[in-house]
Amino acid sequence: MLERLLDESPFVAVFFYDEECSDCGAILEELENIDDEADMYGIDFVKISDEEAAQKYHILHTPALVYFRKRIPIIYEGDMTDDEKVLSWLTSQDVLEIKDEIEEVNRKMLDKLLDENDFVAVYFYENDCPRCDEVLTELETIDDEADNLDITFVKIRDTRYAKKYGISKLPAMVYFRRRFPSIYRGDLLNETEVLDWLQKNRYKHPELNLFMYAIGAVSVAFVGYTTFLVFCFHGNQQKAA
Structure with a gap:
């Protein structure tokens, strides 16, 4: 069951427990308080009592909380009875990041990132789109450079949400500077031009232009x-x- 879920879902939080564990019930009760909110962030939250599965992922002691991001596990080291801290950890940018890959987000996670970061580049794409896949391959080659510019680079597969920013055709790139959106009009397959555009926008001040206009x-x-x-x-x- 766990393996199938890891194949189907990019973000899975797994609570490993033991039937004879005296603390597990109380911890599970706290974690269930954030189950619905975790789901809103696109995180599947499950519990499992399986010694073989625990050993496979090097879980030596239970209870334990493991967050799988595209099957890459990371173990929570904090207090599992503090549900708010657990949720904050699950949705933190540091935990979200996967090396050499543009991270997938949903609407709620994107909104959180826009609140927490001044500079965010968002790649909008859709399913069954060969060009989208081709562009993504090119863009992932500049993910580290964008990170060096302090630009959070994410992708979202949501055509309806793209329309909120006036995007009618995908794939598309939108750069947010303190929530001010700018749409890239060039060739997305030219990653050098995209990076140059991001760098130029990184140091622009559109809010000053609005101030001068006012x-x-x-x-x-x-x-x-x-x-x-x-x-x-x-x-x-x-x-x-």
Whole structure:
């Protein structure tokens, strides 16, 4: 059962326990408090009492919590009775990262990353899309370089969510700077150009452009209002004369 789940789901949290374990029941009760929320982040949460499976993944003592990201296991070393800390660990960026691979996220995880990171590059793609797979292969060659620029690079397979940002055709790349989105208009198969675009956007300040636009708009409004007052003043003087 576990092997099938690991084949089908990219993110699986597994609670290994023993039927004779006196602490396991209390820990399991705490972990069940975050089961629904973990599911919202795309994490399947299961429990298993199987000595053979535990040995396969080098679990020497139970209870134990293991998080599998595309079958790559990482063991939780913290307090399993603190459900909030466990959830924070499961959804943390450090745990999410897989070396030399652009991490898969869902809507809720992406929203969390946008809240926690100033610079996020998002690759939108869809199923049964050969071009999407081809582009992804190229983009994964610049994942480390993006990380060196302090840019979080993730991918999401969600066509409906892509439309939220005005994307009607996939694959597509969107760069978020403090949640300000910019859509890449170039060739996604040219990873050098994509990296150059990310680097240039990394040091741009679109929020300053909006600020200057606002200042300009206020100035124009002020000039217009002043002209209106002068016109009214002269009109009243002419009537008085």
